[in-house]
Amino acid sequence: MRLSLILPAFCLAALPATVQAQVEIHTPWVRATVPQQQATGAFFSLVSPVAAKLVAARSPIAGRVELHTIQIQGEVMSMRPISEIPLPANEVVNLAPGGAHLMLLELKTSLKAGEQAPLILVVEDEKGERKEYPLTAEVRPLDAPSPTLQGQHEHRHEQKN
Ligand SMILES: [Cu+2]
Numbered sequence: 322m323r324l325s326l327i328l329p330a331f332c333l334a335a336l337p338a339t340v341q342a343q344v345e346i347h348t349p350w351v352r353a354t355v356p357q358q359q360a361t362g363a364f365f366s367l368v369s370p371v372a373a374k375l376v377a378a379r380s381p382i383a384g385r386v387e388l389h390t391i392q393i394q395g396e397v398m399s400m401r402p403i404s405e406i407p408l409p410a411n412e413v414v415n416l417a418p419g420g421a422h423l424m425l426l427e428l429k430t431s432l433k434a435g436e437q438a439p440l441i442l443v444v445e446d447e448k449g450e451r452k453e454y455p456l457t458a459e460v461r462p463l464d465a466p467s468p469t470l471q472g473q474h475e476h477r478h479e480q481k482n
Pocket residue numbers: 362389400401422423424482
């Protein structure tokens with residue numbers, strides 16, 4: 322008998338790891354820059370079918386890319402590099418303004434809204450195996466609101482970077 326696999330329309334579909342351990346990456350975008358700006362943030366949502374972690378990223382348009390988290394102390398918000406971002410199995414992990422994000426540093430070009438920016442994400446599973454995910458992120462205006470996935474509530478803090 323043939324089993325039919327019905328996938329929900331949204332992206333929380335969990336396929337067995339043996340069949341498909343592909344991390345889904347949704348709505349990748351980077352914030353546009355002004356001339357001379359050296360750094361900008363990259364944002365997206367991730368869903369991994371198995372427990373994994375985002376451990377690195379790189380881009381041909383940036384000298385280096387860091388994983389950042391936001392710390393808020395009183396009125397002051399600051400960014401701090403972190404070594405990894407956990408991806409619990411089948412959970413939507415949002416990298417969004419005001420929270421964890423990628424920081425593209427030492428930019429080699431300015432980014433205008435509507436352009437495309439290449440990014441490569443490196444995800445490591447629990448066995449320590451790494452897989453790379455090349456993607457293309459849309460450059461959005463400096464004041465772009467962050468998209469949310471599945472109507473999830475999101476706290477947003479304005480960030481200038
Ligand atoms: Cu940052």
